[in-house]
Amino acid sequence: MMARPCRAVDVRPASRPVPGLGLHSSGDFRPQQMSTSDADPITTQLTLLSGGPRRSGPRSACVVVIHGEGLGKRADIEEAPVTVGRSQEADLHIPHKSVSRQHCEIRREGDAYRLRDLGATNRTRVNDLPVTETLLADGDHITLGETILKFISHASVEARYHEEVYQLATHDALTEIYNRRHFVELVDKEIARALRHGRPLVMCIIDVDLFKPVNDQFGHIAGDGVLRQMAGLVRAFVRGEDIAARIGGEEFAVLLPESDLEAAHAFAERLREAVAATPFELGGESRHLTISIGIAGLADNRRERSALMQAADAALYRAKDEGRNRVCVEP
Numbered sequence: 001m002m003a004r005p006c007r008a009v010d011v012r013p014a015s016r017p018v019p020g021l022g023l024h025s026s027g028d029f030r031p032q033q034m035s036t037s038d039a040d041p042i043t044t045q046l047t048l049l050s051g052g053p054r055r056s057g058p059r060s061a062c063v064v065v066i067h068g069e070g071l072g073k074r075a076d077i078e079e080a081p082v083t084v085g086r087s088q089e090a091d092l093h094i095p096h097k098s099v100s101r102q103h104c105e106i107r108r109e110g111d112a113y114r115l116r117d118l119g120a121t122n123r124t125r126v127n128d129l130p131v132t133e134t135l136l137a138d139g140d141h142i143t144l145g146e147t148i149l150k151f152i153s154h155a156s157v158e159a160r161y162h163e164e165v166y167q168l169a170t171h172d173a174l175t176e177i178y179n180r181r182h183f184v185e186l187v188d189k190e191i192a193r194a195l196r197h198g199r200p201l202v203m204c205i206i207d208v209d210l211f212k213p214v215n216d217q218f219g220h221i222a223g224d225g226v227l228r229q230m231a232g233l234v235r236a237f238v239r240g241e242d243i244a245a246r247i248g249g250e251e252f253a254v255l256l257p258e259s260d261l262e263a264a265h266a267f268a269e270r271l272r273e274a275v276a277a278t279p280f281e282l283g284g285e286s287r288h289l290t291i292s293i294g295i296a297g298l299a300d301n302r303r304e305r306s307a308l309m310q311a312a313d314a315a316l317y318r319a320k321d322e323g324r325n326r327v328c329v330e331p
């Protein structure tokens with residue numbers, strides 16, 4: 001592919017590049033022995049005992065998918081009713097043909113929880129009996145087509161267990177931000193919402209520059225530490241409504257709802273500059289690394305997740321091609 005110039009981006013390396021290594025060092029660069037701390041195995045185990053990644057506080061009632069499409073997904077039932085269905089707009093989205101677009105609804109009524117079938121073709125069943133409307137009890141099984149949900153009425157060991165399972169299924173074990181699988185689900189939801197309301201939506205794909213030499217020189221464990229630190233930087237720069245994930249080895253993505261390309265570009269530039277200015281502890285010394293970022297927005301010819309991600313990828317490819325440590329926008 002012919003490289004095209006990046007849009008209005010003036011990028012200067014934050015420090016002197018180290019030829020052939022992609023590391024920027026304030027002093028002379030020499031190959032380093034792995035430090036003792038680098039050699040320590042760092043394992044991130046998200047177990048029931050460790051408490052897992054960042055969580056919100058204790059939960060009240062919820063439904064959890066325990067069988068079929070969407071296994072492990074959950075929805076908390078708070079003040080607003082929760083809709084379950086095949087539609088992207090459903091609060092608990094179950095993309096399976098046996099599930100109606102709006103299959104059922106669960107709402108809180110004081111201390112009780114009421115389920116109402118929404119006229120689904122395959123009538124909702126509770127504990128195997130077809131229902132139009134019923135109050136739910138702790139542990140009830142709710143069947144929607146070929147998917148089974150379990151209703152958990154209050155904070156309990158089981159609710160905690162499902163919380164942990166959900167965290168494990170949706171978060172990346174190394175960096176504790178969303179994993180690719182969960183990210184693409186959220187992207188589909190946000191695209192549907194943005195198209196429905198005619199709102200802007202921008203995808204940023206972020207790739208660590210010349211990461212292979214970091215691994216080669218300092219080892220995989222040190223490389224893992226860099227990825228964790230990178231994820232921390234990404235997380236520090238996103239707004240509450242933005243969605244950040246690790247989508248590949250040294251690749252991250254941020255989806256920016258309600259952002260136009262200009263705002264997304266400003267965000268990406270701030271992040272790029274912050275990374276370039278951040279010291280990474282490698283081989284007992286502070287090193288500087290850089291990132292490249294590709295950006296693309298939802299557009300008439302880009303209404304699908306694959307097209308949006310491909311466009312952001314194309315911009316990222318250009319950023320790499322033009323020398324890295326820069327932000328490129330796919331118009």
Ligand SMILES: Nc1nc2c(ncn2[C@@H]2O[C@H](COP(=O)(O)OP(=O)(O)OP(=O)(O)O)[C@@H](O)[C@H]2O)c(=O)[nH]1
Nearest residue numbers: 208209210211212213215220221223224249250320
């Ligand atoms: N430490 C660590 N390394 C990983 C992980 N996943 C992928 N990698 C490494 O990331 C490196 C990616 O290297 P390349 O795709 O060749 O790209 P690069 O060296 O970053 O160069 P450019 O992207 O062209 O700037 C490879 O060495 C992978 O082994 C991981 O989970 N941990």
